[in-house]
Amino acid sequence: EAGVAQSPRYKIIEKRQSVAFWCNPISGHATLYWYQQILGQGPKLLIQFQNNGVVDDSQLPKDRFSAERLKGVDSTLKIQPAKLEDSAVYLCASSTWTEKETQYFGPGTRLLVL
Amino acid sequence: GQQLNQSPQSMFIQEGEDVSMNCTSSSIFNTWLWYKQDPGEGPVLLIALYKAGELTSNGRLTAQFGITRKDSFLNISASIPSDVGIYFCAGHFGTASKLTFGTGTRLQVML
Numbered sequence A: 001e002a003g004v005a006q007s008p009r010y011k012i013i014e015k016r017q018s019v020a021f022w023c024n025p026i027s028g029h030a031t032l033y034w035y036q037q038i039l040g041q042g043p044k045l046l047i048q049f050q051n052n053g054v055v056d057d058s059q060l061p062k063d064r065f066s067a068e069r070l071k072g073v074d075s076t077l078k079i080q081p082a083k084l085e086d087s088a089v090y091l092c093a094s095s096t097w098t099e100k101e102t103q104y105f106g107p108g109t110r111l112l113v114l
Numbered sequence B: 001g002q003q004l005n006q007s008p009q010s011m012f013i014q015e016g017e018d019v020s021m022n023c024t025s026s027s028i029f030n031t032w033l034w035y036k037q038d039p040g041e042g043p044v045l046l047i048a049l050y051k052a053g054e055l056t057s058n059g060r061l062t063a064q065f066g067i068t069r070k071d072s073f074l075n076i077s078a079s080i081p082s083d084v085g086i087y088f089c090a091g092h093f094g095t096a097s098k099l100t101f102g103t104g105t106r107l108q109v110m111l
Helices: none
Strands: A005-007 A010-013 A019-024 A031-037 A044-050 A053-056 A065-068 A075-079 A088-095 A109-113 B004-007 B010-014 B019-025 B031-037 B044-049 B055-058 B061-065 B071-076 B085-092 B105-110
Touching (some): A010 A019, A019 A088, A031 A075, B031 B071
Antiparallel strands (some): B031 B085
16 A cells, blocks of 8 residues: 655755645545654644545644645645645655544655755 | 654674564554665565564564554564664554654664
């Protein structure tokens, strides 16, 4: 079974630029999550989708971050404009609807904002 | 928000030693999960716990869901070099499906 795919793996941008990350969850997983992991910390949930609807985006900085999952499968997370403090690893995870407690993570996208 | 405190923050151990780490919270959690994260990778689920008092093993790993539902521990027996990494506890509280992660325990194994 293929795991959660993410791209790109690394991205370096300058502050005030825009960036987008892509995630393809495990086939059949209805729930998709985006996490931000700052160096030395545990992952923090940014947004959770159930199919193509948002379940929880309470910790998403909506003035600069946006995410979509238009067809209920893959998803994109965008930052516009980026700030220095956005430097982090952005992790995508997915789970089935019935087993939401067991989330499977992708390898992450490491973002460096200069 | 909810916080999960892990201890120790980091540890150096000799290959073959047993390892113990724990995770505590000021709130009651409904599930406890333990993940391992290798450098440059996402966290990988090791053990999931669903009931207070539950003790579950996965190979050399054993984890328990505390009776008070506010803590959990993870033991690794006979450590080997590939056990190196960061171990995170995580859990769900209330009715939320959102995972709250701990601060992590960095494990380094000396040959």
